Every structure is written in C-alpha cells, then in structure tokens.
Amino acid sequence: MSLNKDLLVSSYDYNLPEHLIAKYPVTPRDSAKLLVYDRKKDKVIHTVFRNILDFVGDKRFIFNNTKVIKARIYGKKESGGKIELLLNRPFGDKYLVYIRGKVRVGTKLYFDKGLVAEVVELLEDGSRVVEFKLKTQNEMKNLEFLELVKILEEIGHVPLPPYIKREDEKIDESEYQSVFAKKEGAVAAPTASLHFTDELLKKIEKKAYLTLHVGAGTFKPVEVEDIREHKMHSEFFEIPKTTAEILDSDEEIVAVGTTSTRTIEYYARTKKLSGECDLFLNPLNPPIRVNHLLTNFHLPKSTLIMLVAAFIGREKTLKLYEEAIKNNYRFYSYGDAMLII
Numbered sequence: 001m002s003l004n005k006d007l008l009v010s011s012y013d014y015n016l017p018e019h020l021i022a023k024y025p026v027t028p029r030d031s032a033k034l035l036v037y038d039r040k041k042d043k044v045i046h047t048v049f050r051n052i053l054d055f056v057g058d059k060r061f062i063f064n065n066t067k068v069i070k071a072r073i074y075g076k077k078e079s080g081g082k083i084e085l086l087l088n089r090p091f092g093d094k095y096l097v098y099i100r101g102k103v104r105v106g107t108k109l110y111f112d113k114g115l116v117a118e119v120v121e122l123l124e125d126g127s128r129v130v131e132f133k134l135k136t137q138n139e140m141k142n143l144e145f146l147e148l149v150k151i152l153e154e155i156g157h158v159p160l161p162p163y164i165k166r167e168d169e170k171i172d173e174s175e176y177q178s179v180f181a182k183k184e185g186a187v188a189a190p191t192a193s194l195h196f197t198d199e200l201l202k203k204i205e206k207k208a209y210l211t212l213h214v215g216a217g218t219f220k221p222v223e224v225e226d227i228r229e230h231k232m233h234s235e236f237f238e239i240p241k242t243t244a245e246i247l248d249s250d251e252e253i254v255a256v257g258t259t260s261t262r263t264i265e266y267y268a269r270t271k272k273l274s275g276e277c278d279l280f281l282n283p284l285n286p287p288i289r290v291n292h293l294l295t296n297f298h299l300p301k302s303t304l305i306m307l308v309a310a311f312i313g314r315e316k317t318l319k320l321y322e323e324a325i326k327n328n329y330r331f332y333s334y335g336d337a338m339l340i341i
Contacts, residue, residue: 001043003171005281005314006227006282006283006309006314007058007159007222007227007228007284008225008226008227008268009222009224009225009226009227009228009230009301010225010301011314012300012302012305012306012309012317012318013300013301014313014318014322014325015299015300016169016205016234016300016331017145017153017325018323019226020321020325020328020329020331020335021164021277021330021332021335022164022247022329022330022331022332022333022334022335022336023164023165023166023334024334025171025175025176025194025334026330026334027175028197029049029153029175029179029194029196029197030048030049030050030195030196030197030199031048031049031050032048032195032330032335032336032337032338033047033048033049033321033327033329033330033336034046034047034048034049034052034195034337034338034339035053035324035329035336035337036336036338036339036341037039037312037320037338037339037340037341038341039312039318039340039341040271043075044320044323045169045239046288046327049126049195049336049337050197050200052200052294052339053102053199053203053204054284055341056254056292056339057252058205058206059206059252059254059258059291059292060206060207060208060245060246060251060252060253060254061204061206061207061208061253061254061256062207062208062209062210062243062247062254062255062256062260062264063180063188063193063196063207063208063209063210063256063260064178064209064210064211064212064214064256064257064260064263065182066181066182066183066184066185066186066190066212066213066214066259067089067177067182067183067184067185067186068158068176068177068181068187068188068209068214069149069152069153069156069172069183069184069185069186069188069220070152070153070157070158070159070188071086071088071152071156071157071159071187072084072085072087072156072157072159072168073087073111073115073156073157074111074157075109075111075112075115075117075195076109076110077101077103077107077108077109077110078110079109081101083099083100083101083103083309084099084100084101084102084103084138085097085098085099085109085111085117085130086098086100086159086187086216087148087152087187088098088128088215088216088217089128089146089185089213089235090235090245091129093131093142094129095129095131095132095148096123096127096129096131097117097126097127097128097129097130098126098127098128098216099119101126101184101252103119103122103128104119104122104175105119105120106119107120107214107258107270109130111155111193111321111332112154113134113151113153113154113155114133114134114136114327115132115133115134115135115148115155116132116133116134116135116140116195117130117131117132117133118130118131118133118269120270122245124212127155127186128282132148134147134151141193144329145185145206145264148186149184152255157196158172158173158176159187159188160172160333161188161217161332161333162235163299163332163333164332164333164334168287175194175334176189176194176333177189177194178193178194178196179188179196179197179198179201180193180209181193181203182209182211183211183213183238185211185213185236186213186214186215187213187214187215187216187285188214188215188216188218188219188333189214189294189333190214190256190257190258190260191257191269191332191333191334191335192211192217192257192258192294192295192296192337193256193257194309194333194334194338196256196292196333208240208242208243208246210237210238210239210240210241210242210263210264211237211238211239212220212235212236212237212259212260212263212277213236213237214235214259214329215233215235217233217234217235218233218235218298218304219301220233221332222301222302222303222306227280227282227306228283228284230280230303232249232278232279232280232303233277233278234276234277234278235259235277236274236276236277237266237271237274237275237276238274239262239263239267239274240273241273242286244267244273244337247264247267247268247289252291252292253289253290253291253292254291254292254294255290255294256294256306257292257294257295257296258295258298258308259298260305261281261290261293262277262279262281262291262307262308263277264289265279265281265287265290266279266289266290268288268289269288273326276325280303280306280308281307281310282303282306282309283306283309283310283313283314283326285310286310286311287310287311288312292341293308293311293339293340293341294327294337294338294339294340295307295308295337295338295340296331296332296333296335296336296337296338297321297324297329297331297332297336298331298332299332305317308338308340311340312340316321318336324336324338
C-alpha cells in the first residue's frame, strides 16, 4: 500500500534557483517583499513588508525575543591543528556543540581570551558534549552561561546558516538579529522577525513576547522518508504569564515566525510555561491556536516547510513557493516573507 503523499519527505521538495538564496539582507528591513495568502478568498497578494498592517493591523502579534549569540569560534587543539566549534545549547552544567575536526573524549580545544573546551562525550547524532573553562594564571575556572556569552561576544562569529555561503561580516552583527532581541541563547535567528524596524514595531498596538532559543537543530535535515518517524529536535522556551493569558483567550493572534508558532502550539497542548519544545507541526498535526502565520521561505524537505503545510496543506504550500520563485522572491534567512491570513 502506498503512503499518503503528505507523509513522504520527498513530497515537500521543490527546485530553487541558486540566485534566489539571499546572501545579504535588504535594507531597510521592511523593504523586503511580502507574499500575502488569504485562505478564505484563496487569493495571493504581492506587496512589501512595511504594508503588513494593512492585512492584520488590529490583531495581536506574538514575537520571539530570543537573542542570537556569537556561537561560532575558531581555535586549536593541543597538537596545533585548527578547529571550528559551533555552540548549540547548554546541557546541564555542560554544553552541546558541533565541532569541525576530529576529536576524542578528553581532547582539549584552545581559543582566544583563555577559553578552553574539553570534550567529555561524543553523541551519535554528531554533536559533542563539552565543558567550557577559563584559563587564568593560577587555575581553570568553570563558566556560567552568561560568562561564556560575554567571552563569545569578544571572540566569536555570527553563526550564519550553512546555505549563506560566505564568512560573517560586520553587517551581520546587527542585521542577523531582531530589533527586539533581548534574551541571549539562540544560535540561529528567528528570521521572520528580521523584517521589523523600530518604526514598524511602534505602529503595532497589540504585541506580546515569548522566548524560544533557536538551536542548530533547526537546520537538521529530515533523514527518514515517512515524516511520522522523524525525531524532532528540542529547544528551550519560556512564556511570560501575561503572554499565556493572551494565548488562553480567544483573541486572534499573528505568530511571528515558525519558532513563535511552535512555542504557542506547544503551550496550547501542554499549558507549560517553560521547558523543552519538541513539537513537530505538519499536515497530520495542524495548529490549534495560531490564527495567522508570518514566516520566511524555507528549505525543501525541511520541518519548516512542513509547518507551513500544516496551515494551508502541502499542495497549496508548494504552489505558493512556485509563485514566489516566479516573482523572484528571495529565500531563506535573509530572504522575503509570507503572511498567511
């Protein structure tokens, strides 16, 4: 018996011309293109982002106020061999990281400003568990997360996604960060947020915030053909009580980005105000609370394009992506946006 196409990872594929992958942000932020899809009228409107309030002006916006940290650092092994490390997230009193280069348990990695990472575990998914320490004249001091973030701010690099095939530059320090970023902990930006300027934000009368620290797992490919077998990565989230009260009401909400969407939907199912969100939204697990979705255009066969399909179906999602390609929309993190109303 053949599987329903909605269950097949290969059914979420599409061809994207290389030149439509956005390598740099547009400036100003709100001059990005915006594709609006009105579900009731089955109508597509092409506009620019600064006009978003024409479509959802009186609705409540829910933003993810996570802040991207400079999570990519370059150092050396004791042997002198070069190493690249990408911090993913805290793991108890240790840290989950990805390391480019061969390491064993016990390997010590040395970075600028006296930062040392010791590998304590190799995990099957390719990530590594490390302890970060600060080497001073007399001792090796274990680092709290915020102490580590301060050092990373000095020596680290903005962790641009793998499909932006260039080194990070000065522009990324401000542009790969939302204007309302507040709580440090993300290693990837919640990209739908990147289109908002301070001026546009001021015009939004009703808004609320939550936090989901976007992890490197957001770029993890789906490696099974049946999406029901995919193990979703988890990310730490926190919802203030004032935001939870809005979510518990029947007020219409616009979720800004897939990260806000998953956090809201996880809360709708569990009523948890903080913890680990590992919710996988797809056509078999559609939203139950989010009314309107603002998002960027996502990678083929990713959990993110499946999340969009949870709102409007797989076939309609692929049709809208075709329309965006035909109209030269820019894709992925620094790309243009789509609003589903």
